[in-house]
Amino acid sequence: MIIKTIIFSFTFILLSAFSAFPCEKVYSENDTIFRIPNLFESDTLIELSITTDLKTLIKDTGNKSKYHKARLSYHLGDSIVSMSVCMKTRGNFRKDRSICPFPPMKIKFNKSQASYSLFHDQKKLKIVTHCQNRNRRYEQMLIQEYLIYKAYNLFTPESFNVRLAKITYKDSKNQMASLSKYAFFIEDFEKMAERNGKIARYDKKIHQNHTLIGKVTKLAIFQYMVGNTDWGVPTLHNIKLIAKTPNSRPVPVPYDFDWASLVNAPYAIPNKKLNIKSIHDRLYRGYKRTAKDFEYIFREFRMKKESLYNLYIECEYLSDKEKERVLNYFDKFYEIIDNPKKIKAEFIDQSRTIKYKK
Structure with missing residues (x-):
């Protein structure tokens, strides 16, 4: 009974509302946490869902684009891990919506909610996205770019680690249909240097x-x-x-x-x-x-x-x-x-x- 109570309490924390994570606050990484596999320790495809005001997010591509509240979820066995995150568009050339209607992203994690997840030691990460929703060619382009990172890993550890994902994007305001696309996370620059x-x-x-x-x-x-x-x-x-x-x-x-x-x-x-x-x-x-x-x-x-x-x-x-x-x-x-x-x-x-x- 005590164990069930602990599990229920932990799940409740993970499922807290968007408002629990202010997007403009930066969290430190000084606390010690239990040893959990690092995001980049495996090449296994990870399947995620991200729920946000999707239409507003992907259109916010100006020079002063801001973070938008979102919820990231994925399955862990029979359970669902869910956490508040913040996302913003990023990039230069691919941020141009005439080139990529779905631009690259940057994701920021809530340290307390991500602590026991696959993202436990991450603060911010770049995400390379699919660029075009309807053209299948862009899916292969994304896989090709991912593999170039993996190829450079073969020649030197002084390179960026990447992790392939299949992300289902859900619009919290139901103004856009959900879509599932490949993407990949890129290791943080300073963490790569430290490694x-x-x-x-x-x-x-x-x-x-x-x-x-x-x-x-x-x-x-x-x-x-x-x-x-x-x-x-x-x-x-x-x-x-x-x-x-x-x-x-x-x-x-x-x-x-x-x-x-x-x-x-x-x-x-x-x-x-x-x-x-x-x-x-x-x-x-x-x-x-x-x-x-x-x-x-x-x-x-x-x-x-x-x-x-x-x-x-x-x-x-x-x-x-x-x-x-x-x-x-x-x-x-x-x-x-x-x-x-x-x-x-x-x-x-x-x-x-x-x-x-x-």
């Missing part, structure tokens, strides 16, 4: 060659492999920096891969300054290195080729057609890095060089 024993750095105007050379070269080769030119270190364009100290050489960490060839977004157009016609045209955007330096990194890409291919082959959410397209694209990459003449043409002759002012 790697480093601190988050926010400095701009750090030249690519002033980061850790081996790691930025690996990053540039990876971006070449997936066909992504939409990044830049000095401007922190789709790049975050982590470092051991405020003054040590940082490690650049990429994110936002929606302009990559593998994603194949219809809105993705390469920058005119790059002199490539299509996002499917690979371009190495790293700086000049020796053939020996490149070979050291290519060796790792060769070693991890099977794991990379299996990541895509074994993904049950990616269509066979998309798998074939990706593997063919990867095949061409491996043909290049196994051919000394092509390495010279693609990575040495076409590489960027530092221009010194006279």
Whole structure:
């Protein structure tokens, strides 16, 4: 009887109303909690429902978009875990409703309600959403972007962890029909830095060659492999920096891969300054290195080729057609890095060089 009373009381707390969680308050993480699996410790698909004033939320895409109250719920065995959260739209290009009528989101958790849930150690998380409600192509695009994050995890822990979810969005005012779509959560920047024993750095105007050379070269080769030119270190364009100290050489960490060839977004157009016609045209955007330096990194890409291919082959959410397209694209990459003449043409002759002012 005592145990039943405790369970009932705990459930009652989780099911408290939206008003119990003020959206503008930030909660600390100083309290000790019981060991519960971390959100990013598993690759298993999580199924959630989010109930909110959906129409108002997705239309709030201005520069000063605000948090909106919502309720997140998911099944845990025969029980339902439910908690108050706050959500807001986020992003730059994909926040444009002419591009994505359903924009990316940021979610903020109530520490006390999330304490014994899958989100127990999270404060705020980015969510990459499906962008378009009716076009099935966008669902595959989302899975492709998710897999690029997972692919980069294969090459370095200094990367963002992600977790795939199937979210059912429900409109609390019944002005929109419910919809169920894939999405994925992205690990918090500062938590990613901490996981790697480093601190988050926010400095701009750090030249690519002033980061850790081996790691930025690996990053540039990876971006070449997936066909992504939409990044830049000095401007922190789709790049975050982590470092051991405020003054040590940082490690650049990429994110936002929606302009990559593998994603194949219809809105993705390469920058005119790059002199490539299509996002499917690979371009190495790293700086000049020796053939020996490149070979050291290519060796790792060769070693991890099977794991990379299996990541895509074994993904049950990616269509066979998309798998074939990706593997063919990867095949061409491996043909290049196994051919000394092509390495010279693609990575040495076409590489960027530092221009010194006279």
